[in-house]
Amino acid sequence: MIRFIVRRLLQSVPLLLVISLLIFALIHAAPGGPLSTYLENPNVRPEDIERLRRAMGLDRPLGVQYLSWLRAFVQGDWGFSYADGRPVLDRLVERIPATLELIGVACVMALLAALPVGIIAAINRRFDRVSSVFAVAGISLPVFWFGLLLQLVFAGALGWLPSSGRTSFDGGDVADRAAHLVLPATVLAAALSAAWSRYLRRAMRDTVARPFMRAARARGLSQRTLLLHHALPNALPTFVTVVLLDISMMASGAVVTESIFAWPGIGSLFTEALGKRDYAVLMAFLMCGSIAVMVLNLVADLAVHALDPRTRDAA
Amino acid sequence: MKRFLLVSALVLASCGRERARPAASTDLLTIGYDREPDTMNRYATHILEDIESCVVEGLVTNDEAMNIVPVLALEVPTTANGGVDLRPDGGMDVTWKLRPGITWHDGVPHTSADVKFTVDAINKGDWKPESVDGFDRISSVDTPDSLTAVVHYREVYAPYRLQFVRGTLPKHLLDGKSIDAATEYNRKPLGTGPYRVVEWKTGEHILLEGVPNYWRGAEYPKIKRLLFKFLPNTTTRINQLKSGEVQMVALVPWDKVRELRGLPAVRLNTVVGNGYEHVTLNQKHFTPFADVVVRRAMAHAIDRDLIVRSLLDNLVKVVDGPIQPLSSAYEKDVTRYEYNPARARALLDSAGWVVAGDGIRSRAGTRLAFTLITQSGFAIRENVSQALQKQFKDVGIEANVRLIDGTSISSIWFKGDFDAMLHWWQQGADPEITLFFAADRMPPAGRNINYFRDDTLTAMLYASDRTADEATRITLLKQVQKRLALFVPELPLYNTSKVDAVPATLRGFTGNPTNAGPFWNVYQWQLTAAK
Numbered sequence: 001m002i003r004f005i006v007r008r009l010l011q012s013v014p015l016l017l018v019i020s021l022l023i024f025a026l027i028h029a030a031p032g033g034p035l036s037t038y039l040e041n042p043n044v045r046p047e048d049i050e051r052l053r054r055a056m057g058l059d060r061p062l063g064v065q066y067l068s069w070l071r072a073f074v075q076g077d078w079g080f081s082y083a084d085g086r087p088v089l090d091r092l093v094e095r096i097p098a099t100l101e102l103i104g105v106a107c108v109m110a111l112l113a114a115l116p117v118g119i120i121a122a123i124n125r126r127f128d129r130v131s132s133v134f135a136v137a138g139i140s141l142p143v144f145w146f147g148l149l150l151q152l153v154f155a156g157a158l159g160w161l162p163s164s165g166r167t168s169f170d171g172g173d174v175a176d177r178a179a180h181l182v183l184p185a186t187v188l189a190a191a192l193s194a195a196w197s198r199y200l201r202r203a204m205r206d207t208v209a210r211p212f213m214r215a216a217r218a219r220g221l222s223q224r225t226l227l228l229h230h231a232l233p234n235a236l237p238t239f240v241t242v243v244l245l246d247i248s249m250m251a252s253g254a255v256v257t258e259s260i261f262a263w264p265g266i267g268s269l270f271t272e273a274l275g276k277r278d279y280a281v282l283m284a285f286l287m288c289g290s291i292a293v294m295v296l297n298l299v300a301d302l303a304v305h306a307l308d309p310r311t312r313d314a315a
Numbered sequence: 316m317k318r319f320l321l322v323s324a325l326v327l328a329s330c331g332r333e334r335a336r337p338a339a340s341t342d343l344l345t346i347g348y349d350r351e352p353d354t355m356n357r358y359a360t361h362i363l364e365d366i367e368s369c370v371v372e373g374l375v376t377n378d379e380a381m382n383i384v385p386v387l388a389l390e391v392p393t394t395a396n397g398g399v400d401l402r403p404d405g406g407m408d409v410t411w412k413l414r415p416g417i418t419w420h421d422g423v424p425h426t427s428a429d430v431k432f433t434v435d436a437i438n439k440g441d442w443k444p445e446s447v448d449g450f451d452r453i454s455s456v457d458t459p460d461s462l463t464a465v466v467h468y469r470e471v472y473a474p475y476r477l478q479f480v481r482g483t484l485p486k487h488l489l490d491g492k493s494i495d496a497a498t499e500y501n502r503k504p505l506g507t508g509p510y511r512v513v514e515w516k517t518g519e520h521i522l523l524e525g526v527p528n529y530w531r532g533a534e535y536p537k538i539k540r541l542l543f544k545f546l547p548n549t550t551t552r553i554n555q556l557k558s559g560e561v562q563m564v565a566l567v568p569w570d571k572v573r574e575l576r577g578l579p580a581v582r583l584n585t586v587v588g589n590g591y592e593h594v595t596l597n598q599k600h601f602t603p604f605a606d607v608v609v610r611r612a613m614a615h616a617i618d619r620d621l622i623v624r625s626l627l628d629n630l631v632k633v634v635d636g637p638i639q640p641l642s643s644a645y646e647k648d649v650t651r652y653e654y655n656p657a658r659a660r661a662l663l664d665s666a667g668w669v670v671a672g673d674g675i676r677s678r679a680g681t682r683l684a685f686t687l688i689t690q691s692g693f694a695i696r697e698n699v700s701q702a703l704q705k706q707f708k709d710v711g712i713e714a715n716v717r718l719i720d721g722t723s724i725s726s727i728w729f730k731g732d733f734d735a736m737l738h739w740w741q742q743g744a745d746p747e748i749t750l751f752f753a754a755d756r757m758p759p760a761g762r763n764i765n766y767f768r769d770d771t772l773t774a775m776l777y778a779s780d781r782t783a784d785e786a787t788r789i790t791l792l793k794q795v796q797k798r799l800a801l802f803v804p805e806l807p808l809y810n811t812s813k814v815d816a817v818p819a820t821l822r823g824f825t826g827n828p829t830n831a832g833p834f835w836n837v838y839q840w841q842l843t844a845a846k
Contacts, residue, residue, distance in 0.1 A: 030722075030723070031722070031723035031726045031727060032722040032723045032725060032726040033726065036722055036723075036725040036726045036729075037722070037725065038445070039725040039726070039728075039729050039762075040725055040741070041445075041741075042740065042741070042742055042743050042750065042751075042762075043445070043446045043448065043743055043830075044445055044446045044448075045446060045448050045750070046758070046759050046760055046761055046762075047447075047451075048445065048446045048447060048448065049759075050759075051440075051447070052443055052445075055443050056443075083353045084353040084354050084501075085353075085354065085359075085443070085495050085496075085501070086498065091517075094517050094518075095517070095518060098518070148550055148551075148554070151550075151551065151554050152554060155554065155555075155558045155560070156554055156557055156558045159558060159559075162560060163551065163554050163555050163558055163560060164546065164551050164555065164560075165519060165520075165544065166519060167519070169514075169516075169519075169520055169522060169542055169544075259547065259548055260548050260550075260551055261551070262518075262519075262544070262545060262546050262547070262548065262551060263518075264516070264517060264518025264519045265518070268518060268547070269518065271547070272350075272351070272547065274722075275721070275722055276722070277722055
C-alpha cells in the first residue's frame with residue numbers, strides 16, 4: 001500500500017515538470033504581460049516601463065526566467081506577485097479558507113441532493129423522467145447566468161440574501177456567513193448534483209440489472225435492503241471516483257462562481273491575476289491546481305480500493 | 316433536487332433575512348468598487364487612486380473644473396507669485412511653501428524634509444515607483460526651513476505644478492527602509508488626509524475611518540466611515556447598487572446608465588471627462604491612412620451626432636481634438652469635419668479611389684479595407700464600432716471589426732500591429748500631448764500610434780513643454796490643436812464623460828474629470844437622513 005503511494009508520487013514528478021514547462025510557455029505566449037496595463041496610463045512613460053521591466057527581471061530570456069522560477073519553486077520560494085509585490089505564497093494561503101468553505105458546503109449540498117435523487121431515479125421511472133429534466137437543466141445552465149439570476153431574484157427583488165461577498169463587513173457571525181454562502185453554494189451545487197445524480201442513477205441501474213440482484217430479490221429481501229445493502233455498495237466506487245475527480249477540478253477554485261459573487265477565494269484571485277498577467281501568481285496557482293488534481297486522483301484510487309474488495313488483490 | 320436546493324436556500328435565507336439590507340446610516344458610505352488596489356502607496360500604484368487619496372493628500376489636487384488647487388501646499392507656485400525661478404543655465408527652481416500645522420496621522424509634523432525625502436527616494440532607484448516622470452529632472456531639493464522646499468530642476472519642466480499631486484512619503488517612517496518591502500506602509504499608509512485605513516480584507520473590502528483631528532477642522536470628515544467593497548464583476552456591482560447593498564458606484568459604464576435611471580435612492584452625477592474616444596489610424600501598418608485626403612474623407616463619413624444620440628443617450632459630447640473642453644489649453648475654433656458622405660465620396664474620388672464591383676474602393680490594386688480593433692466586453696464600443704463599419708461602408712470603405720481582450724490589446728497597439736483602433740486616452744490633468752503626437756514619440760519611445768510624422772507639429776509640441784510660462788504654453792498648445800484638426804491624424808469622436816452613481820442623500824459631491832477621481836473632496840461629503 002505504502003509502496004503504491006510512493007510509486008504514484010514519484011511518477012508524478014516528471015509529469016509535473018512537463019506541466020510546469022507547458023503552463024510557463026502558454027502564459028508567456030498570451031499577448032500582454034504584467035506591464036501591459038501601464039501602457040494605458042499617460043503618467044507612465046515608456047522609459048518607466050523599460051525601467052520596471054528590468055526591475056522585475058522581465059527583460060531576461062524566457063528560458064532563464066523559467067529556470068530561475070523552477071529553481072526557486074522547488075525550494076519553496078514562490079516569488080513575489082508582479083501586481084502588489086507581496087509573496088505569492090501569502091496571497092494564495094489567505095484565499096484558501098474561503099475556497100474550501102465554498103466548495104465544502106457546495107459538495108455537501110450536492111451530495112445530499114444527488115444521493116437520494118440518483119437512487120430513486122434508478123428505480124422509479126416517473127421520478128427519473130422528472131429528475132432528468134432538472135438534471136439536464138442543471139448541467140447546461142451557464143454558471144454566470146444562473147448566478148446572476150439568483151442575485152437578481154434573492155438579493156434584488158426579494159432582498160432576502162446578500163448578493164455577494166463572504167461576510168458583511170461588521171457581521172461575520174455564523175448566520176451572516178451562512179447567508180452569504182447560500183447563493184454561490186447553490187450555483188455550484190446545482191451543476192454538481194445534476195451531474196452526480198445522473199452518474200449514480202446509471203451505476204445503480206447497471207447494478208440492479210445484474211444477476212446477483214435478481215437472486216437477492218428472489219431470496220425475498222426487502223426493496224430497501226436490496227438497494228442500500230446490495231446495489232449501493234456496488235455502485236459506489238464509480239460514483240466516488242467521479243465525485244473526487246470533480247472536486248479536484250474545483251480545488252483550483254470555482255473561478256466563475258467566485259468572480260460573480262465576489263467570493264474572496266483563490267478562483268477570484270486567478271481571474272484577477274489573469275487580467276493583470278501576474279505570471280508569478282498564475283504559475284503558483286496553476287501548479288497548485290495540477291498538484292491537487294494528482295493528489296485527489298490518488299485519493300480516488302485509494303478510496304475505490306477501500307470501498308471495493310475486488311480491487312485489493314490486484315494491488 | 317432543484318426543489319431540495321430551493322428549500323434549503325429558503326431555510327438558509329430565513330437566517331440571512333433582515334441582514335441583507337443594511338440600515339441606511341449617515342455615518343457609513345458603502346462604495347462598490349471595480350477592483351482591489353495593488354497597493355495603497357500612491358507612488359507605486361498604477362491605477363486610480365480613489366481610495367489612496369482619501370488617506371494620503373497631495374501638495375495640490377485637481378478640482379471639479381480641472382483647476383490645480385493647493386492642499387498641503389499654501390499656494391501653487393507660479394512665475395507670477397515668485398514660486399518659479401528660471402535659472403540662466405536653462406534649469407528652473409520651484410519653491411513649495413507648505414501649509415503650517417499639518418501633522419501625519421501619528422502626530423509627527425509634515426515638513427519640507429518629507430518633500431526632499433520623497434524626491435530622493437524616487438530618484439534612488441532601489442524600488443519600483445510607477446513613474447519617475449519629472450523626478451528624473453530634479454537635481455536636488457533644498458529645505459531652507461521646515462515649511463519650504465526648493466526643488467531644483469535641471470531643465471524647464473512645464474507640468475511641475477503636478478509634481479507632488481501624489482503627496483509625500485513620510486521620512487520618519489520610511490527612511491532607511493526598502494519601500495517595496497514596507498508592506499505595513501503599502502497596506503496601511505500613513506497620511507495627512509481625512510481618513511485612515513482600519514481594515515483591508517483581501518478580496519473583500521477596505522474600510523476607512525475618519526481621523527479625529529483632521530487639519531481642515533474637527534467637523535471634517537462628515538461621514539465617519541467609508542467602506543470600499545471590491546466587486547470586479549460589473550453586473551454584480553450594479554445589482555448591489557440596485558439592492559441597496561452598496562450606495563455608490565464610481566464610473567458607471569455608459570451601457571448601465573439606463574437601468575439606473577429612476578432608482579429613487581440613486582443620483583447620477585455626470586461630469587465632462589478628460590479623455591476622448593477616437594479612432595487611431597496606423598499609417599505605418601495600413602499605408603492609405605498616410606494620405607490626408609483619405610483621413611479627411613473618413614472624418615466626413617462618420618455621423619458622430621447620430622452615434623452620440625442613439626448609442627450613448629447623449630451622455631457624451633462630440634469633440635474635435637485630444638485636449639478636452641475643461642482644459643485651460645482647449646481650443647474650440649478648429650477645423651470641423653461635419654457628417655457629409657457626399658463630400659467623403661468626392662474626396663475619395665479625387666484621390667483616385669474607385670468603387671469596385673463589391674462596393675469597396677480600391678486604387679492601384681490596393682483595396683480600401685482595413686481591420687478595426689477594439690476592446691471586447693465593452694458593450695458601447697462594440698456597438699460604436701459596428702456603427703462606424705456601416706458608415707464607412709456607405710462611402711466605399713471596408714472596416715472589419717475585431718474584438719480583443721483588454722490585456723492583450725495594449726500590447727498589440729504598443730507593437731503597432733494593427734490598422735485602426737477604436738479606444739480612448741484618459742489624459743492627465745496637465746495638457747501635455749507630446750507623447751501622443753511628436754514624430755519621435757512612436758513606440759517604444761511613446762504613444763504616437765498613428766505613426767504620424769509632422770516636423771512643424773513636433774517642434775511646437777516640444778516648445779510647449781519647455782516653457783514655464785503658462786500663457787505662452789497655452790498659445791502654443793492651441794496652435795497644436797488647430798494643426799492636428801487640419802491634418803486629422805486620428806478621428807476624434809466624443810468626450811469620455813464620467814458618470815458616478817451616488818446616494819440621493821449625499822451632499823457635497825461634485826465628481827472630477829481627472830485622475831484625481833471623484834473622492835478628491837471627500838472630506839466635505841455628507842449623508843443626510845433619507846426622507
